[in-house]
Amino acid sequence: MKVLVAVKRVIDYNVKVRVKPDNTGVDLANVKMAMNPFCEIAVEEAVRLKEKGVASEIVVVSIGPKASQEQIRTALALGADRGIHIETDEEVQSLEAAKLLKAVVEKEEPKLVILGKQSIDSDNNQTGQMLAALTGMGQGTFASEVVVDGDKVKVTREVDGGLMTVALNLPAVVTTDLRLNEPRYASLPNIMKAKKKPLDSMSPADLGVEIAPRLTTLKVEAPAARQAGIKVADVAELVDKLKNEAKVI
Amino acid sequence: MSILVIAEHDNSSLKQATLNVVAAAKAIGGDIDVLVAGENVGAVAEAAAKAEGVNKVLVADNAAYGHFLAENLSELVAEVGKGYSHILTSAGTTGKDIMPRVAALLDVAQVSDIIRVESEDTFVRPIYAGNAIATVKASDSIKVVTVRPTAFDPVAAEGGSASIEQLDIVKDAGLSSFVGEEKAQSDRPDLASAGIVISGGRGMQNGDNFKMLEQVADVLGAAVGASRAAVDAGFVPNDMQVGQTGKIVAPQLYVAVGISGAIQHLAGMSDSKVIVAINKDEEAPIFQVADYGLVADLFEAIPEFEQELDKVCS
Numbered sequence: 001m002k003v004l005v006a007v008k009r010v011i012d013y014n015v016k017v018r019v020k021p022d023n024t025g026v027d028l029a030n031v032k033m034a035m036n037p038f039c040e041i042a043v044e045e046a047v048r049l050k051e052k053g054v055a056s057e058i059v060v061v062s063i064g065p066k067a068s069q070e071q072i073r074t075a076l077a078l079g080a081d082r083g084i085h086i087e088t089d090e091e092v093q094s095l096e097a098a099k100l101l102k103a104v105v106e107k108e109e110p111k112l113v114i115l116g117k118q119s120i121d122s123d124n125n126q127t128g129q130m131l132a133a134l135t136g137m138g139q140g141t142f143a144s145e146v147v148v149d150g151d152k153v154k155v156t157r158e159v160d161g162g163l164m165t166v167a168l169n170l171p172a173v174v175t176t177d178l179r180l181n182e183p184r185y186a187s188l189p190n191i192m193k194a195k196k197k198p199l200d201s202m203s204p205a206d207l208g209v210e211i212a213p214r215l216t217t218l219k220v221e222a223p224a225a226r227q228a229g230i231k232v233a234d235v236a237e238l239v240d241k242l243k244n245e246a247k248v249i
Numbered sequence: 250m251s252i253l254v255i256a257e258h259d260n261s262s263l264k265q266a267t268l269n270v271v272a273a274a275k276a277i278g279g280d281i282d283v284l285v286a287g288e289n290v291g292a293v294a295e296a297a298a299k300a301e302g303v304n305k306v307l308v309a310d311n312a313a314y315g316h317f318l319a320e321n322l323s324e325l326v327a328e329v330g331k332g333y334s335h336i337l338t339s340a341g342t343t344g345k346d347i348m349p350r351v352a353a354l355l356d357v358a359q360v361s362d363i364i365r366v367e368s369e370d371t372f373v374r375p376i377y378a379g380n381a382i383a384t385v386k387a388s389d390s391i392k393v394v395t396v397r398p399t400a401f402d403p404v405a406a407e408g409g410s411a412s413i414e415q416l417d418i419v420k421d422a423g424l425s426s427f428v429g430e431e432k433a434q435s436d437r438p439d440l441a442s443a444g445i446v447i448s449g450g451r452g453m454q455n456g457d458n459f460k461m462l463e464q465v466a467d468v469l470g471a472a473v474g475a476s477r478a479a480v481d482a483g484f485v486p487n488d489m490q491v492g493q494t495g496k497i498v499a500p501q502l503y504v505a506v507g508i509s510g511a512i513q514h515l516a517g518m519s520d521s522k523v524i525v526a527i528n529k530d531e532e533a534p535i536f537q538v539a540d541y542g543l544v545a546d547l548f549e550a551i552p553e554f555e556q557e558l559d560k561v562c563s
């Protein structure tokens with residue numbers, strides 16, 4: 001079965017984010033970019049399905065500027081077979097990303113589509129669910145276990161109260177949570193091999209999707225900083241401060 | 250303006266988060282209706298009808314909604330919600346699962362996890378794990394929004410007298426089915442709404458040692474949370490994770506024990522009123538956000554903390 005994986009290029013999760021002085025956004029000039037951590041988990045899951053003989057081909061797709069091809073190459077080095085780059089320099093919001101991915105799904109007809117649960121830049125947590133709605137597929141969001149079983153996939157989901165397992169008809173959409181797996185690192189020979197794997201590039205217009213953002217960011221500010229606190233000498237002082245100064249116990 | 254709030258509940262009781270979402274709806278202004286969808290939800294509907302500021306409670310009671318499957322619920326919410334200017338619910342895992350699907354069915358954008366209402370179409374929300382705060386304006390005719398409950402003081406649970414109306418809309422998409430669940434059982438307060446939270450990190454070393462925190466929690470009437478590292482290491486279950494990708498908490502008192510203070514963890518707790526950090530590394534970043542920092546070995550400090558608290562709390 002064919003598996004489609006969507007990967008997004010985002011700021012590296014270790015980078016300290018700085019808001020631009022003019023409050024138009026965060027400073028992305030010369031900062032390290034990387035694959036969204038949840039997307040790495042999505043790629044890893046697809047590769048494991050292939051290693052188990054469940055998946056036959058892994059197609060990885062990314063929407064974004066030219067440089068997003070780096071993340072596609074990373075996915076190819078990790079074991080994906082083929083890449084699709086939808087190139088645009090415009091801001092792509094979740095609904096548009098879902099519409100673009102829907103167009104790819106219609107062309108590629110995968111049995112399983114795996115996305116991250118959340119981009120660590122927008123913190124949206126929307127695209128997988130929107131794609132599932134637009135394609136009329138079932139969705140297994142925040143997955144911590146994925147088991148393909150005949151024409152169904154069983155997904156264990158991390159929910160507020162604990163874990164919940166659902167069975168979905170295939171084709172289906174799965175979004176990954178952190179504990180689904182631990183992504184591997186790409187080996188040097190695989191990074192070299194990935195350079196020769198096929199990578200198609202196209203524009204949103206080629207897919208018949210117009211980029212028309214519905215949300216406008218009016219401003220971006222730094223969060224209010226907390227007042228620096230004090231160090232207490234011992235437990236007795238701590239309890240005293242909590243009781244008599246902060247009055248929270 | 251007319252606002253549809255999707256109630257969060259477990260089929261037997263209304264979650265307090267719904268009252269926070271109604272508060273967000275009040276900040277937008279207009280008539281507020283609450284949709285209670287589930288199975289055998291009579292008691293939930295009655296509780297929702299008593300909430301302050303609610304105009305009408307709509308009830309969709311059917312087995313198809315019993316497990317809150319997104320495929321079924323989203324079709325219901327999209328159909329009921331298309332007559333409203335706003336559809337709101339809390340940014341818990343159920344809301345996050347359903348609302349983007351509702352938005353896509355209605356062909357509108359979704360605004361996630363708002364912490365403030367600026368006007369009927371403009372909302373404030375954290376991005377980049379709370380390292381930046383964005384003000385966004387939504388241009389669609391229906392605004393589909395998830396609300397961070399801790400950012401809005403709840404409306405009163407009693408005093409309202411909304412009418413209750415049964416809906417006869419059954420949506421079974423036939424795409425998914427419920428297989429099973431493992432619910433964490435705990436007599437302690439709910440992590441997301443507790444007044445005091447004590448969380449442990451990798452420094453706890455193993456799951457057994459979390460008993461030390463549970464004992465402190467019992468003295469304080471607190472909930473117990475954890476860092477991702479502690480969850481990943483298998484010390485405690487996933488529903489205890491606090492952070493960017495776990496639960497967001499904002500209690501009166503948050504005690505971080507053996508937690509370094511990674512930005513992803515801070516994203517989930519830095520709105521707490523008072524933060525205490527207990528860590529043996531005086532350079533740990535958690536001390537930069539802590540009101541009271543104690544540099545100590547937790548295995549000595551925690552038993553002592555429990556004893557001292559026992560004296561002042563009893």
Ligand SMILES: Cc1cc2nc3c(=O)[nH]c(=O)nc-3n(C[C@H](O)[C@H](O)[C@H](O)COP(=O)(O)OP(=O)(O)OC[C@H]3O[C@@H](n4cnc5c(N)ncnc54)[C@H](O)[C@@H]3O)c2cc1C
Pocket residue numbers: 013037038120449450451452453475476477478479490491492493494495496506507508509510511512513514517527528529530533545546547548
């Ligand atoms: C995409 C993404 C999302 C994430 N989401 C989250 C999230 O939602 N929540 C979250 O928490 N993390 C999240 N993380 C992980 C985060 O980056 C950190 O790895 C994690 O928070 C570290 O947990 P910790 O502080 O328990 O462990 P560590 O960083 O290992 O810190 C352990 C601390 O314990 C102290 N210690 C050790 N022994 C003792 C002792 N005996 N006495 C006192 N102190 C002691 C040490 O000094 C140290 O400061 C996420 C990461 C990624 C990439």
Ligand SMILES: Nc1ncnc2c1ncn2[C@@H]1O[C@H](COP(=O)(O)O)[C@@H](O)[C@H]1O
Pocket residue numbers: 006007008009036038039042061062063064092094097114115116117118119120122123124125126127128
């Ligand atoms: N521009 C994009 N290109 C490829 N995949 C994307 C893009 N935006 C979102 N996604 C996918 O959708 C997931 C959730 O994103 P979001 O809804 O933005 O939080 C990501 O982890 C990706 O798998």
